[in-house]
Amino acid sequence: MRSQVFLPDSRSLSVDSVSVDGESGKVEVVVHSTNDCAKCPRCGKKSSRVHSHYLRQLTDLPWQGVSVHLTWRSRKFFCRDEQCTQKIFTERLPEVARPHARRSERLSLAVRCIGIACGGEGGSRLAKRLGMKFSPDTLLRETRCTLISKRRTPRVLGVDDWAFRKGQRYGTVLVDRENNCVVDLLPDRDPNSLVVWLQNHPGVEIISRDRGDCYIKGATEGAPQATQVADRFHLMQNLREALARVIARHSKQVREAAQQQSKCPINPVVLSDPGNQIRKIPPSETQLPSFASQRRQDRYREVMALYHQGISQREIAIRFNLSRSTVRRFVQSGSYPERAPRPSHSHADGCVEYLWERWKQGCQNVTQLTKEIRERGFTASYYSVRRRVSSWRNGIETTSKSPPARTNIESPNQLSWMVFKDDLNLTKDQRTFKDRVFGQCPEIAEAWRIATGFIHLFKRKAGHDLPAWIDAASHDTTPRELRSFAKGILRDSSAIAAAIALPWSNGQTEGQVNRLKTLKRQMYGRGAFDLLRIRYLTST
Known part of the structure; x- marks a missing residue:
């Protein structure tokens, strides 16, 4: 068995004996130094004159998860230089352990690596599994002793x-x-x-x-x-946000364009019921806003009332505990900024025809219906089926017998993202909706044209055309949000021109x-x- 597999430095140490403590399960290894001489740490001169010996206790890396303790018979030497103030010194083996250390150097390196990778608590748990019992504080203390290599200055x-x-x-x-x-x-x-x-x-x-x-x-x-x-990312993000604020100011025109674009019928689709036993919901009930929506409308009216009284947006935000961006969006919108409804889908939508037929045949047990549709290959859960048939059980007219169609009302954020796509990459419905919005509101069309021009600067890498774009965007006919964006571009024009031309x-x-x-x-x-x-x- 070769000792270099187990010793920190086989060139300087030799094994005297190996024993295993039966009670603690620790391996005790007695070693001694094989070097003929040692250097004085003060003057650097070598000396072979031994003064005395002493035993130094070190903890080393575990062997297959078993703790290992080294007993090093270290020597003390006389310094042969009469001018040196260090008369007696102990031999030092940097590859084995640092002066005054109680752990071998390779164990300290392992502890630092675990602390750097896993931190204190996690590293302590990992070290324990590997046969090294260290507290989280010890791991962090060793991590702080790590020397950071000097990095070269980047170009x-x-x-x-x-x-x-x-x-x-x-x-x-x-x-x-x-x-x-x-x-x-x-x-x-x-x-x-x-x-x-x-x-x-x-x-x-x-x-x-x-x-x-x-x-x-x-x-x-x-x-x-x-x-x-x-x-470039933040430039595009700032541009999109400016365009979204323009669209939010004309949310009423956007809603009108969405209503023209929408292919959903105004009245709900009624599932055929020969007995006419299903109660119809009045239109006023289907259009009732939720409690959260009603509260938001009330908050909008309160904000606008204070704004018309001459109170600043900052003060309004403080009074109602709102962010300043929300108050600014309320003030700039011109009308209540409605939120785009979230589309709702269910795994039971694909089998609603079969569910309706079985419901009319008298099978109104949700467990049985779920079992049947799963046998037909559908993945709907019990709760999805129960939610889908709940309106039939209560005698209320269902709004659709097919998966709910998403409305075409796009939020300002959703619509502003289209500016980064070419018309060829938009769907037919998206192109039609965009044209309708431009027809309803020429100011959005102008803001869109200015934003598209800025994006094309990056696509063509035409940094020399940036001053011309800033002049066009600063014109009085440009929406104020894009003028503010162009003003910010002008303050940092040299860096933005470099962003257009350079790959970084x-x-x-x-x-x-x-x-x-x-x-x-x-x-x-x-x-x-x-x-x-x-x-x-x-x-x-």
Whole structure:
């Protein structure tokens, strides 16, 4: 049996004896050093003159889950340099253990790896299964002792923020965009932190960032020679939100276009019933709003009443405990912004014809009906069938004998997403609905044309045409939401022109932020920033 399989350093240690403690189940290994001499830690000169011996106890990696303890017969030496202040020193074997350590170096490395990968609590449970009993605090303490290797300064740097706690405290992540690896983690979103980092790491040529003022200022002051590239994703997101606000202001015209587009009949479809025993629901009852919808309408009227009295939107939001974006949407809509109904589907919709026939034949037992449709290949559950036949059992007219058709009323968000699709990629109904909306509201058509022009700049990589687009979007006939968007583009036009022309973006940086979120949540939000930084950087 070769000792190098079991010893931390077989070149410097030799086994004297191996014993197993029957009560504790531990393996005791007695070793001694095979080196002829040792270096003085103070002067660095070698010495072979032994002063004395002493026993040093070390815990080593377990053998097949069994704890191993090393008893090292270490030596003390006289220093042969008369000028050296260290007269007596102990021999040191860095590959075996650090000075004053109670664990072997390879065991400490294993503990650090487990702490970095699993954290404190999870790592402690894993280590116990592997035969290493360590408390969570020990794992975290060893993790904090991990040295982070120095990273080279990237040529293309990605900068983005991440949340310690969303809406309250943020940090900054720096990513090498060429190699797609994390460079560093900053504890805040302050521009001065980014300035200091860039000044300490000269050589950055391109900075891909989002459009936050803190990063614009930090990149400009810290690396004035670098080309700044705005994040394309957030540009498209801001454009879509501006277009959605335009559509929300004309929600009434959009609803009228949706009603023209809708192919659903106004009156409910009645299942044939020769006995006419099913009670019809008056139209007024089918159109009654839900309690939540009625409460929202009342809140809308209260908000508008205060707004017409001259109260600011911020004060209204505070009074009603609403977000400012909700108050702004109410004020800008011009009328009550109805929500698009959610389509409802059921596994029992595909077999409703069969259910209706069996219901008229007198089989009104839900369990039996569920069994029969499952034999016919349907996957509907007992509760799906019960909900589908509940209106028949109560003598109420069902609204449909086929799967419920989705209404064509699109919300502003749903309609604004169509701007990113070519007409060839839209369905016939979507193209028809879009044309109807443009016919009902020319202002939406104009906003759509401006937004499409901005998207085509990116598709054609025509950064030189950006000034012309800003001039067109800043015209008085342009909807105010797009004018505000163009004003923001003008403030950061050079970075946006670079985003149009250059291939760099913050997509990879956003992916690193998602990985950071996973690690942060694994730590239950209780770890300090230094521990999070070590675990994040060493894991990459």
